[in-house]
Amino acid sequence: MGNREALLAGAKRCLSEKGYGRTTARDIATASGVSLAAIGYHFGSKDALMNAALIEAMEDWGRAVGTALASTAGQRLTPEERFQLCWDRILETFAERRGLWKAQFEMIAQVDHLPEIASTLGESQKDARLGLSAMFQGKEEVPDTEDEILRGAFLQAMLAGVAAQWLVAPDQVPRGRDLFRGLQLLASGVLGSAAAPS
Structure with missing residues (x-):
């Protein structure tokens, strides 16, 4: 592993253990076994390294979820089952x-x-949305279309909300079936009111 990769690995460890604001350049150098000067040489600044580490950590998370879902590749799942399983x-x-x-x-x-x-x-938003759209459809990738980006944006909004709820009260977070039922209730209310005569 080169210094750049070691710095990213150390920064990801620090992000997880200490958070963004409490991590110092020295923390990263210690965690990675690389000199302080290497941070500036490879990334320009500690903040640029931390930003790159967060993006890479989120990509690692996406791959971990994808790997967990890969076990279902041979199964014939309905859209409802896939939605619940993904969550x-x-x-x-x-x-x-x-x-x-x-x-x-x-x-x-x-x-x-x-x-x-x-x-x-902001630069990583579009890729994240397309990745979520693909994940929830059981596909390797989806085309870069407005509909796929919108599908992913909706899932991204749900993901942020579920993650926030989990951080506050993990025992109260809705499971996949609960989220699906909530989506059904929301859709029926929205579509029902849209279809009702004015």
Whole structure:
């Protein structure tokens, strides 16, 4: 492993264990076994390294969920079953990656003070949305279309909400079947009111 990769691995460990704001450049250097000067050489700044580490950690999380769902590849699942299964698999990953979710919310809270965070997170939005859309449809990838991005944006909004609920009260987080039922209730209310005569 080269210095750049070691720094990313160390930064991801620090994100998980200490969070975004409490991690120092020295913490990262110690965790990675690489000199402080290497941070500037490879990333320009500690913040740029932390941003890259968060994006990579979220990609690692997406691959972990994808691997967990790969076991269902041969199964014939209805859209309802796949939706519920995806959420249940996602919930299983929260416990092992609690630090990652805390760090992500911490970073989002800093966007007004650290514009590079907003830029970094904004640049990764589209890929994240397309990835979620593909995951929930049981596909390797989906086309870059407005509908797929909108599907992913809706799932991303749900994911952020579920993650926030889990961080606050893990025992109260709705499971996949509960989320599906909530979606049914919401859709019937919205579609019912849209169809009702005015």
